[in-house]
Structures are given as structure tokens and as C-alpha cells.
Amino acid sequence: VSTSISVVERSLRVETAESPRHSAVVRVTHWINTLSFIGLLVSGIAVLISHPRFYWGEVGNVETASLFDLPLPKVLAGQNGWGRYLHFLSAWVCVLNGSFYALSGLLSRHFKKSLLPLRADLAWSSLRQVIASHLRLEPPRAERSYNVLQRLAYSVVVFLFFPLAVWTGLAMSPAITSVTPIIVTVWGGHQSARTLHFFVAVALVLFLIVHIVMVSLTGFRKRMRAMITGHTATLEENE
Amino acid sequence: MSTLSRRQILKGGLVTVAGAAGVAGAARLGDRLGLIPPDHQGLFGVGETLTYASQRLLMASGSRAREFTRSEISQKPVANGTVPENEEWERMVAGKFAAWRLTVDGLVERPAAFSLAELMRFPAQSQITMLTCEEGWSFIAEWTGVALSHVLNLVGVRPGARYVAYFSQQGDWWDSIDMADAWHAQTLLTYGMNGADLSIPHGAPLRLRVPRQLGYKSVKYLMRLTVTETMDGIGKGLGSSAPEFGYSWYAGI
Numbered sequence: 465v466s467t468s469i470s471v472v473e474r475s476l477r478v479e480t481a482e483s484p485r486h487s488a489v490v491r492v493t494h495w496i497n498t499l500s501f502i503g504l505l506v507s508g509i510a511v512l513i514s515h516p517r518f519y520w521g522e523v524g525n526v527e528t529a530s531l532f533d534l535p536l537p538k539v540l541a542g543q544n545g546w547g548r549y550l551h552f553l554s555a556w557v558c559v560l561n562g563s564f565y566a567l568s569g570l571l572s573r574h575f576k577k578s579l580l581p582l583r584a585d586l587a588w589s590s591l592r593q594v595i596a597s598h599l600r601l602e603p604p605r606a607e608r609s610y611n612v613l614q615r616l617a618y619s620v621v622v623f624l625f626f627p628l629a630v631w632t633g634l635a636m637s638p639a640i641t642s643v644t645p646i647i648v649t650v651w652g653g654h655q656s657a658r659t660l661h662f663f664v665a666v667a668l669v670l671f672l673i674v675h676i677v678m679v680s681l682t683g684f685r686k687r688m689r690a691m692i693t694g695h696t697a698t699l700e701e702n703e
Numbered sequence: 704m705s706t707l708s709r710r711q712i713l714k715g716g717l718v719t720v721a722g723a724a725g726v727a728g729a730a731r732l733g734d735r736l737g738l739i740p741p742d743h744q745g746l747f748g749v750g751e752t753l754t755y756a757s758q759r760l761l762m763a764s765g766s767r768a769r770e771f772t773r774s775e776i777s778q779k780p781v782a783n784g785t786v787p788e789n790e791e792w793e794r795m796v797a798g799k800f801a802a803w804r805l806t807v808d809g810l811v812e813r814p815a816a817f818s819l820a821e822l823m824r825f826p827a828q829s830q831i832t833m834l835t836c837e838e839g840w841s842f843i844a845e846w847t848g849v850a851l852s853h854v855l856n857l858v859g860v861r862p863g864a865r866y867v868a869y870f871s872q873q874g875d876w877w878d879s880i881d882m883a884d885a886w887h888a889q890t891l892l893t894y895g896m897n898g899a900d901l902s903i904p905h906g907a908p909l910r911l912r913v914p915r916q917l918g919y920k921s922v923k924y925l926m927r928l929t930v931t932e933t934m935d936g937i938g939k940g941l942g943s944s945a946p947e948f949g950y951s952w953y954a955g956i
Contacts, residue, residue: 553750639955
């Protein structure tokens, strides 16, 4: 018992001595977002396979030409109600959680300090260096802050892809567009918004794949520990 | 350490009680303001309530669904679903709907039954709106009919009315809308489409159009309207047959 107490005490000392790699807000919102994204993805696929055709403009249906058809079985026609319930429940979690994250990121200056690319890093010479080292598949250096490619990727996801997903999603709502028609007309119509919603979802899934691959390459357990406890190292590694 | 945790427990308890009281108070207020959908139960009900309440507040000024120009009308409107199959229906089709009546009952001063000819004598309205299926496809058409509000004024809605439930000739297909949608200027009892009589695949003799909601709220083959204070006791009490098939009662998105 006394050993375990001293372990706890020492770990507390370590925790307070070093500021966490990820703040509590980032860690909690990250995992809530993970859950909501899984909900959105699964339910989005359920809705998609009830009509896997895409169009451009205002209207599109089985009597009109499509922009493209996905080679998916049309299996859930008339049975995707649970998908819609789950999609909107997950969307609420995603939007509320994301708004809290965004507000906190602004107020704590987390976005400015850690997420937005630094002006100097965006210089071509600097960018070329980072891209080249990635292309050579060099092992990542243990850095405390994100490199320019990470900052660009996270910024695009947080400030472009998620807001676009919400926007194009709301643009498909006949109730919302009765209040603000411009959110759908700006895309050229209801079906355009639906097609863009699909492309944004694909972009987010591609990001997720790259994200998981990079986390695995740089030490899956270590990165998971950092996003759960806030610290990369265990007590033994600290000593 | 122990006093601290006792204090924390006490504080946690107070926060929980206050939270529960807050939720209960919000639920009562939401119900009084008509912001709680009939299918508010369970975890999915939380999302449904948030969606319905926020959209109702956004649309409080009576916003109008987008309307289109004649040139935007779809060449081939899609008629989804199936046609009723029962003897009464077959007889009405054979008689060109002369025997058909729309009965209006429930919380009204003067329950009535209207023939198609009577409905057609009421002031007619047309709208060019989009019908959007929950599956994702859509088409634009011009619908012609009488405003539901006109019929409601004729029968006289009694105080306390909160929903208009509507029933189809088609099996156990029925639905309902709240009074905000029932009184809305674009909610029409339609008997015409694209300049002709409404065809049977599109819902003849009468289809309700609710253009601020998805297509499945625009129920075909209407035969009865009931004005009611509560959805309890109608079907499973979820406001519509849609939740019984797994779909949400409110379909604004």
C-alpha cells in the first residue's frame, strides 16, 4: 500500500512539474468529438446507402441524370430512420462540443499558440524542408509543438472541414432554408449542398486515416497516453 | 481529506438536484411553449427535442419555404411509394372520388365532411416548392389546393388545440403537424399538380403539402383530419406512424 501511495505522490509531482502535452479541455473534447464523429460516419453511411446517387443543382432523382453513382447496394431505402435519428443526435454533440472547444481555443490562445501555422513556417524554404523530411520517411523528432504540416492539417479540419460539414448539412434542411435561403442558394441548390456534404465527409475520413497512421508511426501507446492523461511519458520513463 | 470529499459530495449532490430541477423546469417550459416533440423519449429523443425546439424558435416569425419559378419545375416528378389497396378505395376510384369525403373532427366547433367539389370551390392557392425525400432525392412541382388554415377556420378550432393529425386511405399511414405548421400559409390541402388534377400515384384525391418539412410529412390519399390537444391515444402516441417505422415525427431536416 505504501509503495502505491508513493507512486501516486511521485506521479502527482511529475504531473505538476511539467505542463501537460494536451490540456484537459483538448483531451475531453477530442474524445467526445471522436464518439460523435463515429456516430455521424456510421449513420451517414446508413443514410447514403438508401440513395447512393449524387447530383448538382436543386433537384435530382431516379428520373434525372446523376453527377456520379456510387457502386453501393441500395439497401436501406425505407429503413434508415435510425440513421437519421443517430445522425442528428451525433451532430448536436459534435456542434455543442466543437463550439465549446472553439471558444476555449480562442480564449486560452491555444489556437494562436499551437494550432495555426506560424508565419515563418509558411515560407517556402521552411515548408520544403518539412515536406522533404516527410517524403524521406524520416523518423519524427520528439518535438513539444506541432510542425507546420500538422498545424495546416489540424487548422483545415477545425476551421474549414467541420464548419463546412455543418453548413452543407443545414443547407439540406427545408426548415432552416426557409429562414436563411442563402445558405443553400450560395452552393447552387439543394443537391449541390448534398454532394458537397458528401465530399467534406470523405475529406474528414481521409484526414482520420492519415491521423491514425501518423499516431501509430510516432508511437501509438505514447500518443494515446498523451491524449488521455495529458502526458507522453509514464513515471518510469520520467525517472 | 475526508471533510473535503464530504463537502464535494454535498456540492455534487446539490448540483445534481439543481440540474435535475433545471431540466424538469426546462421540460415544463418547453412543453408549454410547444417545443417538445411527441417522440421525445429515449436518447434519440434528446437530439429530436434539440432539433425541433431550435428550429421552431428560428422559424417563430413564420418563415416561408423556398419557392421556385415555372422553368424550374421538374420534367418528371417522382411518385414514390405504393397506392392503397382496399375495397373502399377501389370503389372511390371507380366513382371518380364522388363518394370520397374529407372528415374534419376533434377539437372543432363544427365537425364537417367535405367533398372534393366543395374543397375545389374554396379559394385556391398554388405554390412551386421542392419535395425533398429523407433518402436524399428531390423534385420541384407546382401544387394547387386550399390552405389548411381556410378549412380550420371554417370548422372553428377550439382553444387548447396543439396538433392536427391526418390520416391516409393507405393502410395505417398517418401523421400530424403542430399548429404552427397547421396555420402556416404554405400548408395546403392539394388536389392539383403541375396544372392538372393530382394523379393517383401522387396522392389523389387529396394530399397535404407541408413544404417546410421533408416529403414524408406530405401524406397522400387523405381522408380525415383530427384537431387534438394531445397525441396520447392516437396510435402509439408518438405523433405519427413514422416513429413506429423508426422515423422521426418532426422532419424539418
